[in-house]
Amino acid sequence: MGNTSYFSDGGLQPLFYPTSIALAGVTVNNPEHWTRTFLNALLEFQFEGPLYLVNPRGGEIRGIKVYQRLADIPQNIDYVISTVPAKAAPGLIEECAHKGVKAVHFCTAGFSETGEQEGVRLEAQLAELSRKTGIRILGPNCMGIYCPGSRISFNMDFPKESGPVGFISQSGGNAGGLIHQIMSRGVRFSKVVSYGNACDLNETDFLDYLAADPETKIIGLYIEGLKDGRRFRQMVEKAARAKPIVLLKGGSTEGGARAAAGHTGALAGSEVIWDSLCKHVGIIHVHSLEELADSLVTLSFMDPPKGRRVALIGDGGGNSVLITDEFERTGLKVPPLPQEIRNLIGEFTPLAGNILRNPIDYSQSTMESEKFLRTVRIILQWEGIDFLIWFPNLAWVELSEMHRMYKIVDGILKESRAASKPIAVVVRTDILPELAKKVYSFAQKCVSSELPIYYSFASAANAIDLLLRHKERRLGKPLSGA
Amino acid sequence: MGNTSYFSDGGLQPLFYPTSIALAGVTVNNPEHWTRTFLNALLEFQFEGPLYLVNPRGGEIRGIKVYQRLADIPQNIDYVISTVPAKAAPGLIEECAHKGVKAVHFCTAGFSETGEQEGVRLEAQLAELSRKTGIRILGPNCMGIYCPGSRISFNMDFPKESGPVGFISQSGGNAGGLIHQIMSRGVRFSKVVSYGNACDLNETDFLDYLAADPETKIIGLYIEGLKDGRRFRQMVEKAARAKPIVLLKGGSTEGGARAAAGHTGALAGSEVIWDSLCKHVGIIHVHSLEELADSLVTLSFMDPPKGRRVALIGDGGGNSVLITDEFERTGLKVPPLPQEIRNLIGEFTPLAGNILRNPIDYSQSTMESEKFLRTVRIILQWEGIDFLIWFPNLAWVELSEMHRMYKIVDGILKESRAASKPIAVVVRTDILPELAKKVYSFAQKCVSSELPIYYSFASAANAIDLLLRHKERRLGKPLSGA
Numbered sequence: 002m003g004n005t006s007y008f009s010d011g012g013l014q015p016l017f018y019p020t021s022i023a024l025a026g027v028t029v030n031n032p033e034h035w036t037r038t039f040l041n042a043l044l045e046f047q048f049e050g051p052l053y054l055v056n057p058r059g060g061e062i063r064g065i066k067v068y069q070r071l072a073d074i075p076q077n078i079d080y081v082i083s084t085v086p087a088k089a090a091p092g093l094i095e096e097c098a099h100k101g102v103k104a105v106h107f108c109t110a111g112f113s114e115t116g117e118q119e120g121v122r123l124e125a126q127l128a129e130l131s132r133k134t135g136i137r138i139l140g141p142n143c144m145g146i147y148c149p150g151s152r153i154s155f156n157m158d159f160p161k162e163s164g165p166v167g168f169i170s171q172s173g174g175n176a177g178g179l180i181h182q183i184m185s186r187g188v189r190f191s192k193v194v195s196y197g198n199a200c201d202l203n204e205t206d207f208l209d210y211l212a213a214d215p216e217t218k219i220i221g222l223y224i225e226g227l228k229d230g231r232r233f234r235q236m237v238e239k240a241a242r243a244k245p246i247v248l249l250k251g252g253s254t255e256g257g258a259r260a261a262a263g264h265t266g267a268l269a270g271s272e273v274i275w276d277s278l279c280k281h282v283g284i285i286h287v288h289s290l291e292e293l294a295d296s297l298v299t300l301s302f303m304d305p306p307k308g309r310r311v312a313l314i315g316d317g318g319g320n321s322v323l324i325t326d327e328f329e330r331t332g333l334k335v336p337p338l339p340q341e342i343r344n345l346i347g348e349f350t351p352l353a354g355n356i357l358r359n360p361i362d363y364s365q366s367t368m369e370s371e372k373f374l375r376t377v378r379i380i381l382q383w384e385g386i387d388f389l390i391w392f393p394n395l396a397w398v399e400l401s402e403m404h405r406m407y408k409i410v411d412g413i414l415k416e417s418r419a420a421s422k423p424i425a426v427v428v429r430t431d432i433l434p435e436l437a438k439k440v441y442s443f444a445q446k447c448v449s450s451e452l453p454i455y456y457s458f459a460s461a462a463n464a465i466d467l468l469l470r471h472k473e474r475r476l477g478k479p480l481s482g483a
Numbered sequence: 484m485g486n487t488s489y490f491s492d493g494g495l496q497p498l499f500y501p502t503s504i505a506l507a508g509v510t511v512n513n514p515e516h517w518t519r520t521f522l523n524a525l526l527e528f529q530f531e532g533p534l535y536l537v538n539p540r541g542g543e544i545r546g547i548k549v550y551q552r553l554a555d556i557p558q559n560i561d562y563v564i565s566t567v568p569a570k571a572a573p574g575l576i577e578e579c580a581h582k583g584v585k586a587v588h589f590c591t592a593g594f595s596e597t598g599e600q601e602g603v604r605l606e607a608q609l610a611e612l613s614r615k616t617g618i619r620i621l622g623p624n625c626m627g628i629y630c631p632g633s634r635i636s637f638n639m640d641f642p643k644e645s646g647p648v649g650f651i652s653q654s655g656g657n658a659g660g661l662i663h664q665i666m667s668r669g670v671r672f673s674k675v676v677s678y679g680n681a682c683d684l685n686e687t688d689f690l691d692y693l694a695a696d697p698e699t700k701i702i703g704l705y706i707e708g709l710k711d712g713r714r715f716r717q718m719v720e721k722a723a724r725a726k727p728i729v730l731l732k733g734g735s736t737e738g739g740a741r742a743a744a745g746h747t748g749a750l751a752g753s754e755v756i757w758d759s760l761c762k763h764v765g766i767i768h769v770h771s772l773e774e775l776a777d778s779l780v781t782l783s784f785m786d787p788p789k790g791r792r793v794a795l796i797g798d799g800g801g802n803s804v805l806i807t808d809e810f811e812r813t814g815l816k817v818p819p820l821p822q823e824i825r826n827l828i829g830e831f832t833p834l835a836g837n838i839l840r841n842p843i844d845y846s847q848s849t850m851e852s853e854k855f856l857r858t859v860r861i862i863l864q865w866e867g868i869d870f871l872i873w874f875p876n877l878a879w880v881e882l883s884e885m886h887r888m889y890k891i892v893d894g895i896l897k898e899s900r901a902a903s904k905p906i907a908v909v910v911r912t913d914i915l916p917e918l919a920k921k922v923y924s925f926a927q928k929c930v931s932s933e934l935p936i937y938y939s940f941a942s943a944a945n946a947i948d949l950l951l952r953h954k955e956r957r958l959g960k961p962l963s964g965a
Binding site: 047087109110111112115117120170171172173175176177178181182184185189203206223225235249251252253254255256257259261262263264265288289290316318319320321322323326327328329330334335336337350353354356357358359360362364392425427430431432433434436437438440441444456457458459 | 568569591592593596597599602624646653654655656657658659663664667705709731733734735736737738739741742743744745746747770771772773798799800801802803804805807808810811812816817818819826828834836838839840841842844846876878880888892911912913917918920922923926939941942959
């Protein structure tokens with residue numbers, strides 16, 4: 002078992018690296034029932050510690066004995082994942098206390114987020130029991146922990162490999178949504194926590210943990226409301242000095258705040274306050290799950306360029322015009338190629354059907370990959386740019402010709418390293434099956450080369466601008482081209 | 484042959500509804516060569532008029548005789564599509580004049596867009612020959628006409644059915660890019676023109692034509708630079724009174740303008756001037772191909788709602804929070820459900836795991852499609868909202884359960900019609916093959932029901948806001964909820 006992280010952990014080690022887990026409330030009769038979620042995921046991930054099942058009916062599930070009560074389990078239990086109904090939650094804590102359990106994750110909903118008196122009361126009772134017994138509570142109303150290093154997951158189809166991104170999400174759906182959205186772009190996670198109503202452990206506890214966690218190099222946050230604003234502010238200031246942080250704040254409009262209250266019982270707070278906190282502390286502030294995904298791709302795979310000056314090379318005149326508009330509108334600079342560089346490229350590249358100005362539309366000659374790579378080399382060696390974007394048009398490439406694109410991926414990576422200038426890739430995609438298939442294969446090739454990939458000009462420009470603004474804030478000065 | 488449009492056509496009828504076509508410059512020996520593009524597309528579309536091939540080498544292609552010269556063709560020719568090299572273009576016009584050809588489309592690049600003296604001179608010569616001979620020229624440096632009604636296309640895989648959208652695009656790549664991007668969302672076209680360097684026929688000529696064309700109900704424009712600003716302004720003002728127009732202006736930044744000059748030789752003009760023109764005339768102004776696609780989907784499939792007040796119903800608490808933020812940030816209103824409506828829904832819907840506030844997170848009960856549709860009916864009957872957005876999470880639906888989603892599509896459409904309140908659908912997608920496949924099937928079901936579909940919360944909010952702003956500008960007053 003990957004018990005690899007040793008540091009002052011605020012008592013959270015039993016959640017991320019439990020030596021044993023009991024699942025309380027898992028359904029015996031109905032294999033399709035949602036209470037099977039965690040069992041299915043832990044078996045799929047081959048969690049290596051002992052795994053116990055508890056349900057008053059007893060019996061057996063997938064060859065594993067079901068105990069009728071927690072107390073019946075002969076061995077010690079570190080961590081309990083509970084899917085018992087809300088009203089049975091307080092009783093379970095007391096059983097856990099007798100059994101010496103260190104932490105409990107309550108998945109079930111039906112607490113303060115309902116706005117009903119009974120739910121609010123039950124949640125307050127859980128918090129009180131946590132203080133009294135010393136048992137740490139994760140939730141209620143959340144999906145809990147995904148930690149590939151210790152083979153814990155709340156979803157069977159998350160990646161099994163670890164990576165540098167830690168993600169703290171008040172929403173389980175948004176945690177899963179983010180993981181799914183960027184797994185095909187190569188991003189991998191150290192730890193993900195969906196923490197819900199946060200009656201005991203909250204955003205700040207997890208931030209504290211991830212800030213110190215040696216496995217975590219980049220931190221993502223999805224927060225609907227804070228439990229302790231002052232403590233969060235202190236901690237996030239400290240954490241942001243150590244690691245880049247990207248924040249998506251849910252509930253920043255009147256209606257969104259109402260939704261957040263109904264979702265996790267959160268008090269949302271105003272957009273202005275959050276924006277000024279991010280500016281002050283140096284947090285990358287994003288406004289959608291897509292933008293969060295793009296930022297984490299950038300932080301995972303792109304060294305910050307030395308400046309804002311970009312060379313754009315790819316397929317299509319209209320595309321060249323639009324990508325240039327998008328990058329310049331965002332505040333990046335697309336400087337014209339000097340005549341001597343144009344002449345160098347023009348020696349082996351026809352002018353008709355290509356544009357050699359920056360942007361560089363190479364559509365007539367992309368398939369001649371040696372010419373294309375020679376052009377990339379010439380451009381990267383020019384001191385007038387800091388990074389390069391490649392925007393191939395896969396709609397124009399036959400499936401049988403994709404190997405030429407893969408050859409360019411290998412070559413462009415080599416050129417990028419030789420010139421010490423980062424490269425990113427943008428491909429338009431669509432749900433049309435043939436194009437989707439090509440884009441998927443192409444993305445997997447980029448991922449294996451650790452190239453950042455984006456699916457629209459706007460999202461690439463925005464994500465790279467956010468990275469550069471973050472760097473400028475750290476340096477305290479604008480970069481070249483700004 | 485669908486010679487269906489009769490109106491004062493400014494001499495453009497031979498381009499859209501030619502009685503015969505000759506392809507000049509099509510390669511005899513190499514079936515993979517780009518000069519085969521038009522032949523392949525016209526055969527695929529089964530163009531019904533006589534189709535002639537011309538190449539000095541003579542011979543035969545796909546069973547069709549190749550004439551060595553235009554003059555050798557015994558019959559009359561209406562329209563010539565030319566892929567001859569730039570330097571041979573003027574000679575071809577003179578041959579066309581002798582043969583009585585009415586219009587020529589020059590696809591080939593290598594004219595003023597190169598910035599080279601020779602290219603500029605050749606293009607001026609073409610313009611001069613057009614004036615002298617009366618032959619209308621489309622291009623050079625463009626893909627020409629796609630008109631499914633007359634079975635003309637420049638791409639084999641464009642849809643064969645006609646639709647209400649006319650699109651005038653200076654870029655052939657962006658024309659194809661747009662068609663591909665929205666064909667899977669059900670949008671169909673009356674006519675699409677890629678017109679390139681516009682040495683004779685320009686944006687205004689085509690706008691004039693589409694404004695009068697009874698087949699065209701909605702007009703899209705992609706323009707890099709104008710040939711005659713004053714005439715364009717007059718025409719677009721007139722056209723905008725008759726039909727909704729969406730404009731994507733390429734080259735609106737310094738770098739983008741440089742790209743446009745290298746692409747179509749266009750002089751781009753400033754963003755500010757274009758923006759004020761759009762505001763004054765009542766044109767929907769968009770800034771990316773994706774936004775253009777979303778706007779055309781909205782105009783094609785959504786009746787303008789009576790006001791800005793929306794009900795949001797779908798799957799996931801975190802999603803509910805984020806979609807609400809996105810809609811309210813864009814200037815739409817998500818009013819809270821009154822208690823009596825909540826009570827009505829609460830009678831058959833559990834509170835735990837759902838949110839019944841507007842947004843409505845129905846994730847625990849979506850699969851019970853009768854409850855879901857009953858909820859939709861109650862909400863649509865409430866006078867506090869003007870339209871409804873459904874955001875199912877297809878990542879949570881097994882492929883084998885998709886039929887339940889299709890049942891909801893049918894039901895939601897019925898409810899929408901009964902209440903006379905429009906409905907739109909948002910589904911997140913990804914390149915992950917399984918999800919992409921589900922989204923594609925689901926989108927096809929929405930398309931067959933003529934429901935507008937979007938792939939992100941932001942793009943749905945933005946496209947519907949643009950529609951409402953357009954309506955408000957027409958009415959000269961804000962709508963309810965503004």
